[in-house]
Amino acid sequence: MQEKTQTNNKVLVVGGGMGGIRSALDLAESGRDVVLIDKAYSIGGLMTRLDRTFPTNNCDLCTLSPHLSESGRKLHIELLTMTEVSRLDGEAGDFTATLTTKPRYIDMDKCTACGQCHEKFPEAVRFTPGLDHRAPTCMRYPQATPYAFSIDLERCEDVDALVKSCPTGAIDLNETETVRKLSAGSIILAPGAELFDPTVLDTYGYGVHPNVVTSMEYERILSATGPTNGQLLRPSDGKAPQKIAWIQCVGSRGVQEGCVAYCSSACCMYALKEAIVTRERFSDAIETTIFYMDMRTFGKDYELYYQRAKNEFGVRLVRSRPHSVVSENGSGNLEIAFLPEDGGQARSEVYDMVVLTTGFRITPELRELAGRLGIDLNEHGFARTRSFDPVATSKPGIYVCGLFESPKDIPETMIQASAAACSAGGDLNPLRIVAKSEEELPPERSVLGEDPKIGVFICDCGLDIGGVVDVPKLVDFAASLPNVAFAEAIGHGCSKESLGVIRQRIGDKGLNRVVFGACSPRTHEMLFQDTLRKAGLNKYLMEIANLRDQDTWVHASQPDVAAQKAKELLKMAVFSVRLAHPLADHTLPMNKDVLVVGGGVTGMEASLSLADMGFRVYLVERSGQLGGNARNIRKTLEGEDVQAYVKGLIERTESHDQIQVLTQSLIVDHTGMAGAFRTGVQFGPQMFYRPIRHGITILATGALANRPREYLLDEHEAVMTQRDLDNLLEDRADKVQSWNNVAMIQCVGSRVPENPNCSRVCCQAAIKNALRILDINPQARVYVLYRDMRTPGFEEDYYRKARERGVIFVNYGLESKPAVKANGKGVTVSFRDPIVGREIQLPADCLALSTGFIADEESTEDLGTIFRLPRTQDDYFLEDHIKLRPVDLPIPGFFVAGTAHSPRSIRESVAQAKAAAGRAQTFLARDTINLGAVVATVDRDKCASCLICVRACPFDVPFINAEGYSEIDPAKCHGCGTCASECPAKAIQLMQYEDDQILAKLDGLLERMV
Amino acid sequence: MQNFEPVIVAFCCHYCAYTAADMAGSKRLGYPPNVKIIRVPCSGKVDAIHMMKALEKGADGVYVAGCLDGDCHFKTGNIRAARHVEAVKKLLDEIGIEKERVEMFSMSAGMGEKFAEVASEFTERIRKLGPNPVKTSAFAQVRQAVG
CATH class of the missing domain: 3.40.50 (Rossmann fold)
Structure with missing residues (x-):
């Protein structure tokens, strides 16, 4: 184990949105002490305001919320609401944070959230069930998440009466602002961001025309408990709108006053979601039109969602940035003026309602917070991080996740939150993981044979x-x-x-x-x-x-x-x-060794994170060397040296005494459960067999660089992939000097039926290479033929820079793909320019194809079969919950990271690797795994081994054992009771919900009646 | 019949319907007191025996409430529950009891209003159907005869 010098073992998490909650829970479950603070009077952040979330269109908070009350939380998390960091002293390992807590004027120990005060003094009591219908239920946990009441004294006219309104005497006007010094070893910043307020823009009439709303306001209108009780009614006259338009990028990707230059990343998806939900839930007679610049659906399976929106739900998409929104006289309807993408005349269309899709903003308060903490911000005001350590701020010991790092959606926030928890926990003394003693409990008294008392x-x-x-x-x-x-x-x-x-x-x-x-x-x-x-x-x-x-x-x-x-x-x-009987929680001793499959950047980062914490790691790599895809990448978009980074990683991995690297290795068999896995590996040229016993498995098997036979690739020397070009620019820059024209074609082999999703990294690669070509040869003319330029977040800066430096971007559709012909040493690329409306024949000295990723189908299929893990239809591993558990696989103890999960950049892969290591620690911190007691058990005497339970179990747990009856492994059982209800012989009972207990309830209710 | 107050058993899944019921409470939405909730981890846990026993013991109506389609915490429990309810309906039809006395409903955890609405509508439905025939003469005699 590495020597750690610090003595302080708490982590301070600033911000109680989804990211901060995830970080705090991960740390708590890993046995760390956490202080979670939020400036608001209840936690939950932005997500609690959403009606439903993409791409599942579920209310996902309800899926997460049960986890918030897990007992680890009580033991390790201290929650302080209405609290901010007013000052920070010290350094990594030994910070002293000064926390200032505003008075709530409610004694949380006495408050029962009966709501009397709110009923009598609605204006003076802050409570927002209208805005957040889940607050009174899902977010309510004993002694932990406080009930969301707080008193606004300035708005109260009769203070005495307010105090008297409380039946438990919980209102305490003597509360004052409190200041507390907190020692912390490390800090996680998860303060989120605000949504852009489009009032400052004069073109779209927000704040002037009532039927122009922001996307968040639209979410509230859709919400069953929003201002319209879930009815789709427009604000001006309460009529049901029949034509709704969305305008994308409002306030984002702009250069005019009030706009920011970056892309807010998540808005394309949530506009699609709102349009789909509108047609699905209300009426498919409602016309939904989205005006967009580029449809940026680059996340996992998001492209499929986009296609479904268009093809199944009939959402209309218009590539145009509208010029203005004006009110049609008196009707409340709105006229949108825009230039159609085919280059025709300006047009206008009339809508009943217009939704402005607004993105994320850093507030002045966040900039002040950064100043107080002494961390660097980038030019947009977000916390500055590096590609190879995406959750570390400029100040050692302070980590960041979520929106404050860059605009992003919920899954990426969850990934960063777990990664930040991993890094912040790694700064603490590892010995403390097991040093925290649980409460002493008296021995359990036997009640066997006693009558119920x-x-x-x-x-x-x-x-x-x-x-x-x-x-x-x-x-x-x-x-x-x-x-x-x-x-x-x-x-x-x-x-x-x-x-x-x-x-x-x-x-x-x-x-x-x-x-x-x-x-x-x-x-x-x-x-x-x-x-x-x-x-x-x-x-x-x-x-x-x-x-x-x-x-x-x-x-x-x-x-x-x-x-x-x-x-x-x-x-x-x-x-x-009366019929309840003692149940034992099922436990297993925890094997704390880790198996990491795949030795690319992701696998190495995950291995190092865990090995540095003192865990033993087996790193299994199929090829003869570590490094994976990154071996063939030279520079990142931001200009960082990938080879130097990969070389350093390989050196650290190979020399780490807690990591055993097995190259030329194949996984051949696997048994066991979380905490007690056994995986057989064949390795080396002789393919020796060796069983590895481990408690956790991390899959980092990556994806393949796609190389489709298209556009003369591998047939003509002038045609290459962006990766080939990346290497050529480093090694043979002299060649570039003679180039006149360079063409690039995007989405080659991606977003097509054979490989339906977006490869995520190719737009960046094209822009990176285009800019480098211009650095070497400023006279060169670079043409990028694209379908949608997808440069989310700050990558947009480089896209803008490329346009400013004269790179020409030409849009093409799947129905009119460019054509390529050999032309001596070069090629001729023909395409249609939609702006001038005619065919162009471009002689090019170099044609670079953006070929992206394709899933490593062979590996994922083999491993999916051996480990019994599900995969997406395009052969990536399928995580447990696409929104909230993006690195946990459905089988406990399995995690996935990197391009085995979905196409992603190095930055995102590193974050996910650390996230997987962080999530793994929530298991590894335990000495035993508690599986609860609500599991199905089989009465072997009644079992006819009819296989019905085997087929019925949604998790494939029951099997017919060697003795011929059904066996249900309590370690794998999720406790739903489906098998118990399906079993025709009633040989299966679900503990705590046994049939006789349920029937006894019926007796209790109905006994007197017959 | 005028003063007939049906007894209704509602099997509610922990993750959605039971939470929705709590939600109805926290929003102070009224619904008929006739509905008595039995919590189950998943609606798929409720089988024909539970529903039939409830009717046999004298409940006038029984319903199972689970998650919305695709939202089941255990993947497919709600779909199975709907199947069980259909099977019980068929059974009731065969023995001459109104199959409308059992039903399946879906709601998300956030739908307190939906919970209250379902409880009210179902109670009204059962009120119109009248008492469970198991409690009235013919069936009672059979029961007595069978012992």
Whole structure:
């Protein structure tokens, strides 16, 4: 292990959006202590405002949110809202951050989020369920994410009445701004960015015409709980719009006043999403038109999404930047004036509504923050990073992820967040990973053979339950139920005091089952389970009757009805808990060695990140040498020397004593599960077989450089790929001196039926090479024939520079591809110029083809079969969740990074490599893997080995074992219970949801009836 | 019949429908108290036995609520659940009980309104159908005879 000098082991994460949350969770799950701060009064960031996200069109926050309440979080994350870094001293390993917290005027320990204050003083209490309908549920976790209430004192006219409105006395006007010094070993910046406010532009009428809205406002209109309750109505007159236009790049990719020069990267996709959702959800009679400059759908499978939008959903796309939006007299309709792409006359079209697709902006506050922290910003105000270390700022020990690094979408933000967590964690003392001791727990008491002795604890939750139903009467009722030994009103059951009392009672009264009459198990099950465990009971010996969220909140105006239902809910819980039995969480000892497959840049970066942390890494490479695709790349777009970087990486990898490199190696077999894998490798010229035991697998097998037989490639010496040209420019610059014309053709072998996705790197390669040709030979004329120029983020700067320096960009469509003929030592390229509207014959001394990537189908197919991992239809590995878990593969313990995931740049591959290493650490930090107890188990005596469970399981877990009955590996079971319901012999039961427990609930509800 | 208050069992999946129910609560949306929720990890966990037993024990209506198409936390549980509901409907048809007493619904975790709406509409539907015939004479006699 490397020597680390610092003594400080906390990480400060600034910003609680999706990126900051991901970083904090990764660190916490790796056993690190985190302080997560956000200047807002609740966390969640921009994503919580979105209706649905591309490309799944799902509400993805709901998929992530269950993870936010995982217990690791409670132990390791301290959350401070309304807090900013006001000063930073010290250096990497020993920072002292001064944190300033604004007063919330609400004591979070007492607040139950009943909403009384908000109801009586809506103007003075900050709470935004209209804007964020998920805030009151998904983002609500005990003691962690605070309920999103805060008092705005300046807007309150009757302070005394406001204070009195709170039934629990949580409003505390004596709160003042607090200042705290925090020691931290490293810092992650995830402060996000703001969305551009187009009011400053005078051409599109935003702020003047009510039916001109921003894309975020449109998201809110689409949202089921937005201002129109999910109905598509336009603001001016509440009519349902029939013609909607989107205008892309509003405020981005511009040179005029108020605009920024960079591309905001994510907007093409979200405009497509909004148009698709509009037609899908409301009516396909609604005309949706997107005015765009270049459709930049360069992410994983995004090109397919774009094609679906056009071909399946009938979204109309017009390549034009509209000149203006003016109001049609009095109707509220809007007239868009634009020049069509075919070079014809200026036209105008009338729309009912216009959506301005606005991108990301760095605010003055963010620039100030950067100044206080002492990190460099680039010319656009974003944190400056380097291609080969994309999450490190200019200041050692400070890392960055998400929008503050550059404009990007959610998956890339999640990747950077995990990468930043990996780097920030790597700065801390590795010994601390295991040094953090978990709480001491009393031994678990055996309840075997005991009759159920149930304790019922009923919360009043202030007035939320107690104000609607008579809790003492409910307690009497509960005490009368069978097997109930004790019942008590417990006030706020979730408070520290009450939990202490409950623990006491369990011991004193000898209880062996517990029912809580409380709020939702979704939010409080974990807390109450902990309480049982701390009292020496198995944590699965309890039930929660959801008296608040599903009774008293719903029937507040009918107390009798609520009381009757409360009794029924309690009875159901009591009947069911009688049958509860102790369950053991399944655990496995964790093998902490790592197998990395693929020795390119990605594989080496991932290996080094983990080896530097002290983990043993086996790096398996198919070819005879390390380096992968990057061996054939000389310069990045930004001008960095790729070969020097790769050489350094190879040296570090080969000399690292924690890394064992196996070249000329093939994976041949594989068994086991996360924490206990065994993979067979054949290696060396003799193909010796060797089994490797490891706990984690990272796939970094890369993609192949595409080389399609097209445009005389490999037939004529003047025709080459951009990679060939890259090398030629370095090694034979003299050749370039004599060139008059150079032609480049984009999307050769990409965005075509055989290889449908965008290769991501070729537009940059073309611009990089074009600029270098002009550096060597300023007289050369360079023509780039393109379909869409895709230079997201700051790459746009180079595209602009290329245009300024005279590179000529000519658009072509798939239906009118250029043609190439040999012409002596050169070639003639013929194409149609849409601006002048005629065919051009261009004699070129060099033709460079942008050929991009193609998936390494053979490798991914072999490995996919051996490891049982799914792949996309174009043969890249398919991650667990395209939005939120971009490096986790669907099988626990497997991660993917680099071009095996999707075509990506070196910068993005390095980030993803570190992200995979970071995610791997969330497993490697544990000594055992806890698999929970909600798993399916088979009664072998009842099993007829009919194979139905084998076919039904969505995760392919059950199999018929050697003894002839179905076996379900608890380590692989996800606990959905599908097999249990499908099993015709009822030989399978899902623990905690066994059939007799479910039927007991029915008995509790219906017993009196028949 | 005038004062008939049906008892309805709603099997709700943890990730979507149960969350939507909590959401309805936190937004203080009213829905009939007749609906009693049983939480399951996935709607695919609910099989014919659960629905039939509920009816046998005297529930007047049963529904399963899962995630929207494509949103299932366990990939396809909601599709399987819909199939189970269809099977139960067929079964009910055969034994002369209105198949409208069981139904499948889908909603996302954020759809508190949808949860309340479904609960109200289904309760109305069952109210119109009247009490579960299992509780009335003919079936009750059969039950008694069978013991």
